[in-house]
């Protein structure tokens with residue numbers, strides 16, 4: 047979005063900034079022609095945050111994030127394919143609804159993520175066969191959807207990312223947050239990361255729940271939004 | 282030789298007509314010297330071994346089919362349905378907004394935001410469109426989430442259900458017809474034309490749920506594509522042009538001699554003895570498109 051001249055900020059969050067912020071429902075009724083910065087805790091498909099980006103696109107506006115990126119970042123296998131294409135270290139993974147297939151591929155413990163997009167649930171670690179059956183059944187909504195399984199070779203860490211800046215001070219994690227932002231432009235999200243031998247690997251990305259945004263997070267988000275607006279665009 | 286993976290789910294083989302069509306695709310591909318293998322949801326790691334992916338399982342950004350489509354796309358494979366077409370067609374708000382923008386002849390349509398769902402709004406809608414009106418959840422397919430309502434109470438009931446998964450829903454003027462035109466389009470060209478008749482006494486082509494034995498489904502009348510009305514074909518091509526260049530099935534209503542688009546489907550049903558009845562070359566044409 048470099049070279050953009052002005053930015054209209056649309057947000058469902060009460061940002062602490064002098065910049066004018068438009069509420070999603072007001073924006074959805076408007077037909078403004080501008081670059082849109084869509085700041086939302088949740089860009090899930092068919093939620094308000096998604097429709098804000100869609101509205102901007104239909105009007106022919108540049109928007110962060112795009113609807114394509116919003117869909118892709120939350121669909122775990124696509125997140126991993128696109129992230130690794132952009133040199134983000136990722137864990138080996140398998141997409142399946144078959145417990146047997148998971149066990150043939152990886153040794154316990156195994157981390158299982160939902161590929162079904164309805165849950166805010168992060169992941170479960172299964173240490174044995176019966177636990178794995180239970181977890182797969184539940185995360186797949188009774189085998190309706192596939193799940194994504196990854197081996198647990200190290201330690202799981204979760205961080206919040208605001209415009210590609212992680213709330214955890216760690217170079218390896220920071221690099222992942224930055225690269226994921228460069229790839230998908232999701233302003234606000236949670237990243238699940240696995241630390242293996244001192245190196246961070248991306249495992250999953252999720253929306254943040256509103257309650258998870260702390261006052262200091264809010265300051266961080268607001269500061270970045272103000273900076274974007276002052277500069278009149280994105281880097 | 283092109284290696285084609287055909288992504289399917291188990292239900293794609295529940296009806297012999299659909300299973301037959303899948304075999305027709307395989308036969309066509311193989312007789313043209315290509316490889317054609319069925320790929321199921323546990324075989325996604327095989328995608329890099331192929332040159333092209335043809336998706337026959339139901340598509341939606343939330344289903345495995347989208348993961349398959351986008352993964353293949355990212356790897357540079359030829360893919361039908363491509364991820365963009367899936368995103369546009371799977372969401373009625375998205376596609377009607379595009380029809381609006383590019384002036385595609387369509388059923389009069391409004392979009393209702395969950396946050397603006399009040400008594401006044403409902404009254405205004407009934408004033409504008411009359412009664413009954415049609416409510417659609419953006420994610421509907423197989424007519425599952427398309428309902429007619431004629432009073433505020435049922436409006437609220439249905440809308441509340443549809444709002445559970447989407448913050449916007451679609452409201453339309455009720456425009457009944459004896460049949461839907463179904464125009465199959467591939468790469469900006471008409472592939473086949475049929476009429477999907479409404480079952481007697483019904484206003485929807487079907488309550489057809491794949492994989493479930495219980496459904497009522499209107500007859501399909503197939504036409505030679507050259508014999509179909511010119512204007513119908515133009516409207517269908519115009520509607521597809523705002524979506525993409527892939528394989529689509531356009532539903533069109535004929536109202537007082539005019540054609541209005543109901544919707545563009547990606548991943549259109551192809552059943553042996555139905556859509557292909559008067560246009561036997563559709564299998565070859567689709568395979569050719571995948572292998573070009």
Ligand SMILES: Nc1ncnc2c1ncn2[C@@H]1O[C@H](COP(=O)(O)OP(=O)(O)OP(=O)(O)O)[C@@H](O)[C@H]1O
Nearest residue numbers: 415421422423424425453454455456457461485486
């Ligand atoms: N506004 C309307 N007035 C009258 N009939 C309608 C209207 N909208 C849709 N229908 C009928 O309802 C049926 C389903 O509609 P539509 O195609 O929009 O939904 P769908 O769930 O995507 O269905 P399908 O996948 O079967 O095409 C079709 O037979 C169509 O002709």
